[in-house]
Amino acid sequence: MNSVYRTKYCGALRSLHEGESVKLSGWIHRKRDHGQLLFIDLRDHYGTAQCVVDPASPAFVILEHASLESVVFVEGIIVLREPHLINTKIETGEVEVKVQTAKVLSYAAALPLNVNSDESFPEETRLKYRFLDLRRPKLHQHIVTRSKVIQFLREKMQNQGFLEIQTPILTGTSPEGARDYVVPSRLYPGQFYALPQAPQQFKQLLMASGFDKYFQISPCFRDEDPRADRSPGEFYQLDMEMAFVTQEEVFSVLEPVLRETFQKFAPQGWHVPLEDFPRIPYEKALEEYGSDKPDLRNPLKISTVSDLFRQSSFGPFQETLRKKGVIRALNVPGLAEQPRQFLKNLEAWAMEQGAPGLGYILKKKEKWQGPLVKFFSEEEQWELSKKFGQEEGTGICFMAGPEKEVAQLLGKLRVHLWKILTSEEEKTYRFCWIVDFPMYAEDSLTQQIVFSHNPFSMPQGGMEALEQLPPLDIKAFQYDIVCNGIELCSGAIRNHDPEIMKKAFRIAGYEEQEVFRQFGALLNAFRYGVPPHGGGAPGIERIVMLLCEVPNIREVIAFPWTQQGKDLLMQAPGPLPAARWKELHLRPNQ
Template identity: 40%
Template sequence: MYRTNTCGELRLSDAGKNVTLSGWVQRIRKMGGMSFVDLRDRYGITQLVFNETDNKELCDAANGLGREYCIQVKGVVSERQSKNPKIPTGDIEILARELNVLSPSLTPPFTIEDKTDGGDELRMKYRYLDLRRTPVRSNLELRHRMTILIRNFLDARDFIEVETPILIGSTPEGARDFVVPSRMNPGQFYALPQSPQTLKQLLMVAGFDRYFQIAKCFRDEDLRADRQPEFTQVDCEMSFVDQDDVINIFEDMCRTLFREIRGVELPKLQQMTWHDAMKRYGSDKPDLRFGMEFVELKDAFAGKGTFSVFDEAQYIGGICVPGCADYSRKQLNELTDFVKRPQIGAKGLVFIKYNTDGTVKSSIEKFYSEDVLLDVKQKMGANDGDLVLILSGDNANKTRVQLCSLRLEMGDRLGLRDKNVFKCLWIVDFPLFEWSDEEQRLMATHHPFTMPNPDDIPLLEEHPERVRAKAYDFVCNGIEVGGGSLRIHDTNLQEKMFKILGFTPERAEAQFGFLMNAFKYGAPPHAGLAFGLDRFVSIMAGLDSIRDCIAFPKNNNGRDVMLDAPSALEAGQLEELQLKLDIKTK
């Protein structure tokens, strides 16, 4: 028997027991004729005591241990003289009687403690060591608990878990596919699924009624803190439901998760239209933990001054930053540089300070009278001591997005984006289509299987850009955690959607004929939703990146530095796949 107990289990009530523990050496301390070893496993840390007076040979063996040695120790539980209230086992220690080295260890490349000295790349290379650290392991334990809660919740509501294929056909609409060559079908390729979208719709046609899957998905896209090339979705689909049915059941699931994981009771969540979200916050995933709603100021300045930038602008919008009228010129210059960054793209920033003594100071005071600036104060709902920041531009939506970045920056600067506060909502009434400058055509905002709002179907032919979707996103703290829609279940309407998206009938048949044919066999009305499990866990854990809630993540270049993947194939493998690469490798 390697152990009778774990390293986080023993308490003062166990004093006098003979026990066997196994784990890894966290640290060693030598004090006079005694040596103290902190032994760690997944469950906690227990202090071991080796006394030179009792057994010098055993004490010498303990002194020869190194960090991360995997050992087994036998001994007696004893009350600790110098107790450690910071750990659950801090009242006891083990008086060691026998020591066995199960496996020695090299000196670790970084300190395996809560606060480590290892950088991201080093920890990713030795991820199996990084996973020994309590914060990382705790994130994966949280992920496990959330997954169990989700499964139990859905199982209790008659959802059935079905696994769908990983090797499927390529569907170029959307993000880029990862493709897999087929040896048995030379020159042909599978794709890894971006989501099980069409497959879960087929399950509804098949009469499964309520489906879910903790599904692996793959997208070959540029990475950010909340993106990985492979990620996990809580993927769900339901038949004979409308939008409110889906929202109600999954809002209830989210309420259960917040209650069980964070002890937070979510209220009934508001639903905000996409149009209102963009107008008030410049984002379809607004962070409601703080205010600073946009105020449109075009009318406030029109014809009242000589500032050509505002006169020529299509949109002028501002945010009121409370208590920041004392911002220095240096701080305001930093904000100007921030909005001018290429990622944001604004040409400049206008400020108005409403000082606590009632005076007004502004970067545009020479163009407008004080009366105009005081009128802006009233429109902004500003008080003495507040700072108003204004952006303008010739494209309203683009300028709103820029102002959104500035709003979030001010929220961060003022500490208003508390990770222990959770503000959730649903965004509804998305546009069905969006214009792609890259493709020079309309693209589906969500995907081409989304149901148009029935009231807007007459607009499909002449004004598709004005059609709203029966789609909904679950947003928490400015992060899109999940989203879904009612699905098209009529072949004719689906064909019309493909036509608007630029599909020829032949291409639509080649890529999605199986789905349209299935709709001819009594397809039920159906709808679904998918949550990003990685994002959801990272929110619950208070993380800035999803990487630390994934066991073996990729780095920002999409590489697994531990496995050194992706990597080149041997010539024999390429030949077997009938592939020839002309790319010169370094």
């Protein structure tokens, strides 16, 4: 490299370059004035180099008055540092640049946030001045990692024969489980485009078009509330689809792609198991982990003990079983060794989560003790010991009630106890497949049958299952990949039969006319021959979030929105001029 502005990058200087003349350009990261010498840490995209300026040099006055984050050009000689001054924390720590000439290329005003530290700043400040926030080395590296991960994923897919194809951004509305972002049409008054929640129909149409393996790094747009692992507005996914495949064949493609990605980019000290991802049926996941997104690093498991208490004299248990509810227990080693205040705090926490209380028993001095023991017969206590073991110090927490409520509450308790009883988090990426999702669910408000996951999935058993089984008993060829409690990927074997599709939508309350209105292109394409097909879509941000060890997805997005769905940097959303309202055939809401 031999540019007007630089002959080397700041992060490239090494001891083997001793004596070379060098041009560097970058931002003033830090300044230290030691009286006789001025030290400047000069930073560019690639790293930091220490520059030393002698007061006799004409560069001294120039750099002395330049503020932090000013962009400067320096020219000088690379010299070795004294042995006791070597900085082993940075790659350029053996050398420094003895500056001979300097020029300020751009002065920086007073900074609203510090770039040269990990000091915490309000999110509003960070997002309003995101261009400064992105200069901070840690966040800067997250975006670099994201780029490298995407490049690696693209290479992995291409090496397996997948063809990268871009699908439309402006399209029609589609029920993908969230609200669409809509765009008014100038040419067709009163009509709207929609930004795609996912390229679902297009990738299925590609399979109908004769393409065998498709993928893209796809932008998706959903008007939904944000969470720590979900960005409002837009996100990216590795969208893929394959023709003539079964569920197992999709697994055989996606599993090594994710495993190898995590092996390549895992932080130091993190482990990626080599064994196949375990398969956990959806219902089993809810029963044993209280969630369809289990963190398998957590060893605590939930057990159903309804049968054990069929003859119980304990009123709440009797009432639960009479109402067709469930009784479940969480076995917690070491719980009996905790102080009484710990247990009181645990009860208070459970009530904050919506539980009526928290029943538990504790194994102390080879006997069960605790507030519930007096309600349990000797036979029931013996059965509990037989089921959960005789280990001294163990504790069992009970919850009884409707199955969904119990699963949710014990799932939260399982995670809460693991976090407060575990001294150090296991640095392992533990993956699993969640399979056999229910095709339908009952809407809690309307009691109507609705799709539970993905309306385009093939029901297990095909038309026969739709015609003969109660809707809530029908399983679908749907699957998720979960890693450390985060859903990384959803996918399915698709419904490629028009008659099965129409029947599936009819069960969910869609009239045939409505199905054709929303999915006419897909149904029409299926009339002309379409192969069985399936795929999935791992989320880019969630992959990078796990690899960068950050708890919030905004830390791996260059320009994220706030939790309130605003872009503070570009001031969006914002008003439209009156002329644009008229042009789009819209009227402001008075």
